[in-house]
Amino acid sequence: MSSSSALPALSLHGIDKSFGAVRALEGIDLEVHRGEVVALVGDNAAGKSTLAKVIAGVLTPDAGIIESDGVPVTIPSPAAAHALGIATVFQDLALCDNLDVVSNLYLGRELHRGPRLDEAAMEENARRILRDLTSRIPSVRTLVSDLSGGQRQSVAIARTLLGDPRIVVLDEPTASLSVSQTAEVLTHIERLRDLGHAVILISHNMTDVRAVADRIEVLRHGRNNGSFSGPGTSYEEIIAAITGAMTTPRRSVRLG
Amino acid sequence: MKRYGGLTQVELAEATGLSTATVSTIVKELTQAGVVDTRPTSRSGRRALKVTLARQLGLVAGIQFGHRHLKVALGDFGRTIVAEQQMPLPVDHRVDTGLDRAALLVMDLLERVGASTDELLTVGMALPAPVDISTGMISVRGIMRGWDDLHVGQVMSKRLARPVVVDNDANLAALAEAELGAARAVRDSVFVRVSYGTGAGVVINGNVHRGYAGTAGEIGHVQVDPAGPICRCGNRGCLETVVGSDALLALLRSSHGDLTLRDVISRALAGDPGCSRVVADAGDRIGIAVATLASAMNPQVIVVGGELAETGEILAGPLRDAVRRHLVPNTIAPVEVVLSELGPQAEVMGALALALQSTDVASDVRLAPGTPGPVGLASAQDPGGAGRSGAPG
Numbered sequence: 001m002s003s004s005s006a007l008p009a010l011s012l013h014g015i016d017k018s019f020g021a022v023r024a025l026e027g028i029d030l031e032v033h034r035g036e037v038v039a040l041v042g043d044n045a046a047g048k049s050t051l052a053k054v055i056a057g058v059l060t061p062d063a064g065i066i067e068s069d070g071v072p073v074t075i076p077s078p079a080a081a082h083a084l085g086i087a088t089v090f091q092d093l094a095l096c097d098n099l100d101v102v103s104n105l106y107l108g109r110e111l112h113r114g115p116r117l118d119e120a121a122m123e124e125n126a127r128r129i130l131r132d133l134t135s136r137i138p139s140v141r142t143l144v145s146d147l148s149g150g151q152r153q154s155v156a157i158a159r160t161l162l163g164d165p166r167i168v169v170l171d172e173p174t175a176s177l178s179v180s181q182t183a184e185v186l187t188h189i190e191r192l193r194d195l196g197h198a199v200i201l202i203s204h205n206m207t208d209v210r211a212v213a214d215r216i217e218v219l220r221h222g223r224n225n226g227s228f229s230g231p232g233t234s235y236e237e238i239i240a241a242i243t244g245a246m247t248t249p250r251r252s253v254r255l256g
Numbered sequence: 257m258k259r260y261g262g263l264t265q266v267e268l269a270e271a272t273g274l275s276t277a278t279v280s281t282i283v284k285e286l287t288q289a290g291v292v293d294t295r296p297t298s299r300s301g302r303r304a305l306k307v308t309l310a311r312q313l314g315l316v317a318g319i320q321f322g323h324r325h326l327k328v329a330l331g332d333f334g335r336t337i338v339a340e341q342q343m344p345l346p347v348d349h350r351v352d353t354g355l356d357r358a359a360l361l362v363m364d365l366l367e368r369v370g371a372s373t374d375e376l377l378t379v380g381m382a383l384p385a386p387v388d389i390s391t392g393m394i395s396v397r398g399i400m401r402g403w404d405d406l407h408v409g410q411v412m413s414k415r416l417a418r419p420v421v422v423d424n425d426a427n428l429a430a431l432a433e434a435e436l437g438a439a440r441a442v443r444d445s446v447f448v449r450v451s452y453g454t455g456a457g458v459v460i461n462g463n464v465h466r467g468y469a470g471t472a473g474e475i476g477h478v479q480v481d482p483a484g485p486i487c488r489c490g491n492r493g494c495l496e497t498v499v500g501s502d503a504l505l506a507l508l509r510s511s512h513g514d515l516t517l518r519d520v521i522s523r524a525l526a527g528d529p530g531c532s533r534v535v536a537d538a539g540d541r542i543g544i545a546v547a548t549l550a551s552a553m554n555p556q557v558i559v560v561g562g563e564l565a566e567t568g569e570i571l572a573g574p575l576r577d578a579v580r581r582h583l584v585p586n587t588i589a590p591v592e593v594v595l596s597e598l599g600p601q602a603e604v605m606g607a608l609a610l611a612l613q614s615t616d617v618a619s620d621v622r623l624a625p626g627t628p629g630p631v632g633l634a635s636a637q638d639p640g641g642a643g644r645s646g647a648p649g
Contacts, residue, residue, distance in 0.1 A: 034508075035519075053286075131530075138263055138270065138271045139267060139270030139271050141268070142270065146341040164441070177359040178360070178364060179357050179361050179364060180341050180360075180361055180364035180365065180368070182343070183326075183341050183342065183343035183357075183361065184341070186343055186344045187343065187344065189511060190344055190518075194518070194522065206346075206351070207345075207346060207353050209344075209346075210346030210347065211324075211345050211346045211349075214346050214514065214516070226575055229514060231346075231347045231516065232347075234348070238612045
């Protein structure tokens with residue numbers, strides 16, 4: 001749980017990505033350390049989700065270097081991202097409503113015991129992970145369709161934790177949630193940080209971002225437009241950087 | 257049931273691993289014994305029976321605003337917390353967003369335990385600043401940025417349509433520890449709250465002593481360094497400028513980088529010498545200020561709480577030593593310095609306790625038809641004596 005450990009868990013340098021004539025990302029730099037929550041903020045079409053997809057292996061960048069624990073890597077596919085210990089929760093969560101919590105957590109990677117599924121072990125693990133997240137799901141055999149928005153979000157986060165990832169990317173996890181569900185998700189994010197994961201949080205909500213982020217990276221028109229220390233920055237400075245009212249020199253505000 | 261608030265019988269069966277028939281029988285027995293309530297509801301379109309713990313008298317809500325988190329709890333007259341939710345908050349969180357979220361959380365929690373809004377009687381609030389309990393306003397400017405000019409109690413009371421009583425968090429934690437926690441056996445105690453800021457709550461003869469406008473026990477703003485930096489409150493060299501979270505984190509910045517207070521606590525517990533040292537030295541400085549307060553009022557017990565108290569004896573040890581060193585030795589009953597028993601729950605339990613205290617009066621009035629909303633507020637204008645004052649009017 002350090003923001004000062006030597007090598008970043010993941011670092012991106014000079015990432016470019018174009019879709020035809022649209023330059024979605026231009027020379028993006030991003031670093032995240034273990035035990036650190038980095039928030040990625042910006043207007044619509046600032047490139048936040050594109051960057052998340054690059055990290056998740058959904059999109060391949062046109063140029064740039066990605067380093068994992070200081071080692072240069074490529075992330076050509078989601079499976080490669082998984083192998084690097086990068087887990088991503090996208091906005092739509094991708095849960096199966098007709099399955100229960102355990103089946104959703106282990107979908108596609110069920111535990112086996114001989115020829116049969118090892119239901120007991122899966123249930124046990126599911127309970128433990130949800131408890132680590134201080135989640136409030138009464139039974140791991142509840143159907144996902146019966147869960148609230150916040151509970152679904154916590155199942156989606158729990159699923160990413162099964163592979164014991166180093167880096168968790170959350171794309172708009174609090175959009176369209178009620179206040180108590182938002183409270184639950186933000187508490188999960190704090191827990192992830194305390195458990196030593198590196199977290200990249202993409203969000204529009206400045207209150208949520210400032211509540212949990214150690215560092216806030218602003219994107220504007222696909223470029224870095226400021227890097228702020230989470231606790232030491234006011235709403236106004238961040239909003240100014242998002243809207244372009246103020247251009248901050250790169251990495252100027254990074255402390256320590 | 258306590259953990260989840262309310263559950264349907266089917267969920268209860270899943271959570272306990274018992275068969276639905278067994279659960280149904282147990283629920284029936286408990287309902288007859290008056291321990292639980294049931295009401296019909298629907299779950300995924302099917303009819304179901306929602307089971308909640310019984311509460312004949314209604315609920316009270318406790319809201320605690322910290323520097324970096326918000327905690328909301330619902331409690332009943334049995335002093336049990338029936339539901340609670342915590343939420344991280346930004347540094348210098350905005351008052352409008354904060355109060356809005358707190359109000360919505362109260363409503364969400366009521367829904368979670370299957371209670372209607374009518375069952376909510378009174379709301380108690382804890383703020384990390386000295387509060388004038390009669391107006392529900394913060395009585396020292398600058399401590400919570402942006403909160404100064406607001407009648408916090410009135411705004412909340414308007415939003416929830418219930419009486420709201422507001423008090424300082426250390427005072428409320430002191431109340432909770434005196435009623436239910438580490439100081440329950442004694443009449444005179446002090447609660448020292450060591451968190452992002454530092455404060456103390458004073459209990460004299462079983463009642464919280466708030467002073468005329470709520471600044472009693474504000475040891476965080478006692479001067480410890482005449483040449484120190486200017487404090488948020490406007491004075492110079494206050495204890496908080498030396499042991500507040502900003503000061504502690506600044507001490508660690510060159511060696512440990514940017515940390516949060518939670519990092520400092522977890523690392524101190526994990527044995528990091530630098531973090532332990534910073535916490536221990538803070539305990540020592542605070543102990544000196546507490547000794548001064550203790551020599552003025554001679555408490556039997558000093559309870560140490562707040563986030564930093566999660567480090568246990570790392571904080572409490574040096575604090576205890578400093579108190580003993582600077583306090584006149586009392587041979588008959590030397591002061592005891594102990595860790596909080598209620599831990600991180602102390603403040604919100606105090607808020608619930610204050611809400612209950614204020615409701616006692618309001619419920620007498622409720623016998624008369626047409627309950628005027630602000631009665632609880634009016635009764636709370638008699639600080640510390642709400643229970644004895646009888647119904648106003």
